[in-house]
Amino acid sequence: MQDRFLSYALLVPAFVIVVATTIYPLAYSFITSFREWDLTRQRTPDDFVGLQNYAHAVAETGFQNSLWVTVIFVVASVVLTLVLAMSLALLLRRRGPLHTFTRIILILPFAMSPALIGVSYRFMFNPEFGVLAVGLGSIFPGLKGTPWLADPDLAMAVLVVTDVWHWTPYMTFMCLGGLASIPRETEEAARIDGASGFRVIWEIVLPQMKGVLLVTAILKTIFALKMFDQVVTLTGGGPGTSTETLAYFVFNVGFKWYDMGYASALAWILTLIMMVISAWYVRMLLSDKNTATA
Amino acid sequence: MTEVRLVDIEKRYGGFLALPKQSLTIEAGEFLVLLGPSGCGKTTTMRMIAGLEDITSGDVLIDNDRVNDKPPKDRDIAMVFQNYGLYPHMTVAQNIGYPLKLRGISKAECTARVLEIAEKVELEELLKRRPSELSGGQRQRVALARAIIRTPKIFLMDEPLSNLDAKLRVTMRAELKHLHHELGVTTIYVTHDQMEAMTLATRIAVMREGRIVQLDTPKKIYSEPVDLFVAGFIGSPSMNLIKGEVENGFFVAKGVKIPVQFSDRCDVVLGVRPEDLEIVERQRANIMAPVYALELTGDATLVTIKDGATSICVRGPADFEANIDEVCHIAPRKPEKLHLFDKSTGERLNS
Structure with missing residues (x-):
């Protein structure tokens, strides 16, 4: 009996920390999402208003806009990151000093803070003195003086580029790991059976990578849905609201306008979206018998 | 029928000499076994014939056609791997039919051929399964079926029986021998098992440290080993x-x-x-x-x-x-x- 008591006692610190930092805030924000609470007027939450906050979100253009912005951002960054990561992994999987060196330095972008990436890219895309903006302008004269961050579509493109730049290395490592687990004989057998290099990759390698690519896609989607840091430091959600992602919108509602009830409801909508997407991915992953190797 | 000639082939990995200059002629329709302990270069030799490994110097000739620079797909060979090399995401039928699919053969003909071959190796009940749902012996037969479906010029077999249990190995050995008799395709077979070599081969090339020490019929190798290594290696x-x-x-x-x-x-x-x-x-x-x-x-x-x-x-x-x-x-x-x-x-x- 004493052992049992001890084992519970040892669990208490971890349990307390998780409850205090995760469970309690989650539950609190969930309850708050059904209440009216303007932080500029009162220090404690006001009356319960039922689903009013959620109804407000669905009707409000600010939310609709941020949802649309988020969808575009997620699709663009997930697709680009995965395609690039898989391609790089295919190039880098061979052994050799150059390959190893490249694999090592590849980690650098991932080691950088997202907020700093935003600041750096804002400098680099400054139309007058930014190295990328000027560089692109001198290679393609038509792009000279392009106001990269002042144009809604271009600002979104730059935001996607920073995120893809940040995440591709990590995802490349995941793909390299997946590639390493594919039995070499399957590729060799296909080459002998008469497959061209492209068909070996398309018909033999990629199908065997399905499981890894799905996991990579889940992770990247969740990270992209939370996109916040670079929005703050690169575009500030602008020009206008053209790069205002859901996470950034929630932050504005909560900590600029102090509408805590509404912000909590928005945060929970974002959480629900993530849960639905993750559940869908996991179902795909589990239902896929092909990922089991022979 | 096809003759394979290796002329002064050599293989180096950086500074390491894996295979010193070596010549070998595999006659048309022959069942040649490369026999030797692990690390003797027999698999490397086979992989060079397949085109999976570059040749440092020398020539590989298939029917007098120099194939050094030809990719594996253009050499018209089929290979059975030690770990079978089956495609895990395809069914048995798709695995067997893949070489035909790659050659643009129509679906109907492909299906018919797959069924015909599957019957030959007794797999017709398992066509819809995936490799992960098969036993070792069944996987081995799928690999074999995939190799014989398009009657290539040469069969290459890299220790195809070594992952099977002892009893199955004996059965499969007889099947392989019968298959060679039936198809008459030039076959090169790698093994470290002298029993397999003795029973299957038309001729055996005993290899040691990258060199062919003796090349002869099983009978001759058994009765007149050229040196102590061959004498000690053959026979149980x-x-x-x-x-x-x-x-x-x-x-x-x-x-x-x-x-x-x-x-x-x-x-x-x-x-x-x-x-x-x-x-x-x-x-x-x-x-x-x-x-x-x-x-x-x-x-x-x-x-x-x-x-x-x-x-x-x-x-x-x-x-x-x-x-x-x-x-x-x-x-x-x-x-x-x-x-x-x-x-x-x-x-x-x-x-």
């Missing part, structure tokens, strides 16, 4: 190798005195297979030593006698009985079955 239980010397027409070692037709010489090794020795009465004995172990194999008893460093195994009758440490008397059956080797170079002395 392996050949008795006794160190001693030749003196006045007798091979002499501790407890051993056998007449041989050879001039006097020190540092010789006498080789004699267990089945070429017999247990005799005392007067006729050339070898005398106490019994060390008795092993009944069913149809015979393997008797090991040991005197100091000399240990000799003889294949005696199944009903032979003796006590351990009891002295046993042995003589060779035929003088021509005695092999003499040079102790330092390992080379064969008598012919």
